[in-house]
Amino acid sequence: MDERNVFKKILSIIPGLAIMVLTLYGLRTYVEPWMSSAVILGQKGWMVKVLHLNYILLAIIVGMLYRNLLFGGRIPSWAEEGFRTTRLFIKTGVIMLGSLYTIQSLAKIGGVAIVLILSFVFGTIFLVMILGRIFGMDRSMIGTMGAASGVCGVSAAIATSTAVKAKPSEVALAIATILGFGIVTMFISPIIGKLIGLSDYQFGAWVGTGILNSGQVLATCLAFNPTIAPGTAVAYGEIWNVVRVISIPFVVFFLTVWYWRAEAQTEHISLFTILKQKFPVFVLGFFAMTLLSSLNILGEEGSSTLQLMRDTMSWIFGIGLVGIGAYIDVREIKAAGGAPLKVGLVAGIAKYVIALIVVLLFISKEANF
Amino acid sequence: MAHTAPKKEKGMTVFRSDRHEDMAAIVTSTLVVAFVLFYMAFLSGPISLKAPSDGKILKLAVSENAPVKKGDVLLTMEVKEKKVTHGQMEEKVVSKDIKSKMNGTVVNIKATEGSTISKDKDVVMVLKPEKGSLP
Numbered sequence A: 001m002d003e004r005n006v007f008k009k010i011l012s013i014i015p016g017l018a019i020m021v022l023t024l025y026g027l028r029t030y031v032e033p034w035m036s037s038a039v040i041l042g043q044k045g046w047m048v049k050v051l052h053l054n055y056i057l058l059a060i061i062v063g064m065l066y067r068n069l070l071f072g073g074r075i076p077s078w079a080e081e082g083f084r085t086t087r088l089f090i091k092t093g094v095i096m097l098g099s100l101y102t103i104q105s106l107a108k109i110g111g112v113a114i115v116l117i118l119s120f121v122f123g124t125i126f127l128v129m130i131l132g133r134i135f136g137m138d139r140s141m142i143g144t145m146g147a148a149s150g151v152c153g154v155s156a157a158i159a160t161s162t163a164v165k166a167k168p169s170e171v172a173l174a175i176a177t178i179l180g181f182g183i184v185t186m187f188i189s190p191i192i193g194k195l196i197g198l199s200d201y202q203f204g205a206w207v208g209t210g211i212l213n214s215g216q217v218l219a220t221c222l223a224f225n226p227t228i229a230p231g232t233a234v235a236y237g238e239i240w241n242v243v244r245v246i247s248i249p250f251v252v253f254f255l256t257v258w259y260w261r262a263e264a265q266t267e268h269i270s271l272f273t274i275l276k277q278k279f280p281v282f283v284l285g286f287f288a289m290t291l292l293s294s295l296n297i298l299g300e301e302g303s304s305t306l307q308l309m310r311d312t313m314s315w316i317f318g319i320g321l322v323g324i325g326a327y328i329d330v331r332e333i334k335a336a337g338g339a340p341l342k343v344g345l346v347a348g349i350a351k352y353v354i355a356l357i358v359v360l361l362f363i364s365k366e367a368n369f
Numbered sequence B: 001m002a003h004t005a006p007k008k009e010k011g012m013t014v015f016r017s018d019r020h021e022d023m024a025a026i027v028t029s030t031l032v033v034a035f036v037l038f039y040m041a042f043l044s045g046p047i048s049l050k051a052p053s054d055g056k057i058l059k060l061a062v063s064e065n066a067p068v069k070k071g072d073v074l075l076t077m078e079v080k081e082k083k084v085t086h087g088q089m090e091e092k093v094v095s096k097d098i099k100s101k102m103n104g105t106v107v108n109i110k111a112t113e114g115s116t117i118s119k120d121k122d123v124v125m126v127l128k129p130e131k132g133s134l135p
Helices: A002-037 A055-070 A076-085 A086-099 A103-109 A111-134 A139-150 A156-161 A168-195 A202-209 A214-224 A233-246 A248-267 A271-278 A280-296 A303-326 A330-336 A339-362 B018-043
Strands: B047-050 B055-060 B073-085 B087-098 B104-109 B125-129
Touching: A002 A076, A002 A303, A055 A168, A055 A303, A076 A111, A076 A271, A086 A280, A086 B018, A103 A111, A103 A233, A103 A280, A111 A139, A111 A202, A111 A248, A111 A339, A111 B047, A139 A156, A139 A233, A139 A248, A139 A339, A156 A214, A156 A280, A168 A202, A168 A214, A168 A303, A168 A330, A168 A339, A202 A233, A202 A339, A214 A233, A233 A248, A233 A330, A248 A271, A248 A280, A271 B018, A303 B018, A303 B055, A303 B073, B047 B055, B073 B125
Parallel strands: none
Antiparallel strands: B047 B125, B055 B073, B073 B087, B104 B125
16 A cells, blocks of 8 residues: 555656756756847847846746746646655755865865855854844744855755745745845946956955855956956956855754754753754755765766766756745745845845955955965 | 635645655765766766867877877867966966876867867867776
8 A cells, every 4th residue: 555655646746847847958958048149238148148047047937937827826736746846856956066066175265265254154144133133034034045145145045945944935035135136246346346456366255255146256257357267356256156155054054053943942842852853964965075076086077977967966956946936926025025135135235345345454466376 | 605725735845854855865866976977987978078278289199099098198289378467467378288087998089280179169089988987
């Protein structure tokens, strides 16, 4: 009887799962290439280069369209079981995200810079916590916005959301806020950098610390100096950004403890007991993947094996993101009001400005690596 | 008349608990990694080596059907290396050896000595990886 139930359950997953997989296939095979070649406002690939529309955002947007337009506000029962596999894909994708990074890249940047970056990451999270309490935000929204603002946007928000029981609409709000902020800073940062005479190293350090989304760090550095070479803004910006992203597991752990500590106190249970049940074990997989990547077990940098590994990761992540989008109810976003937007913007601006001040005061014109 | 309560949307997981889901994610990612490594080591076909950077091919160090080991020089290219030092862009022309990242055999050489190639666009040669090694 149990075997038949399992078989029935697997069959029930297929319709919704097929929608998610086929949607991503369509986006990556047809829509993304078209966007890269479409000329808008006189620029080829404007949607990709300026708006940073890629499969990640498109997957979420299409998922939202399914729910809010096509399905009339809720996922239909015949597809529901399939869409409930969403978080499995997301968690698997986050684990495999670790393959993009190596411990050697941390060694390159040096201890002082690591301390500086982590100070900004956790400093921003604390600021969001304070502001979130002032504005009366839900704790799950505070946790998600804190991770998004402190680390690198989309990946951090999604990785944290499962640990702090965030609703998909809260994830969407966090992502939308930091991406919107990032687009503005993408345009003004190169201008500011040139006006005050920042070197490539200083600009890369500022942007790698102060801009919230990894893709926008890259674009902003290239806008400052279009050359891709050692010693250019993009080379430094990416290294500083890597340190921020590698902090994701620590941030998830910290926010999990923070979130569930209140419940432990309410229920008169020890925090250790709660964490045994709630600790997001999957983030340990992220560390394991980074370790494997560092040891070249997943293939050497530039190898076909590592390329396939990363492509596979992006597919798994993308399928999960379609599902995330399908759980976002626009009515919930409206109900959240403007508080998350205000908190995200204040935290983002504070980080952006303070990072610039710190770079001007403490970061030399030239790197020592 | 019986009142029918609105159907509540189910939770966002097919698993019994978050912990079960975490473990499933770890198992899934392990299986995916294992499959990719197995596929690349034993099932993948010939690999096209694309130009690693813009430049000119100075010398082809291997011929068709030649066996290669990881670290063997496949070709030598002339490239422009750029570096920013003290705020100034320095550019110098250097020759760079392109080495094999895997054990295998050269199946086909598509480029010729003296030809100019574009990064990630032009295929320089096609290599067949040795079974059991990761390309």
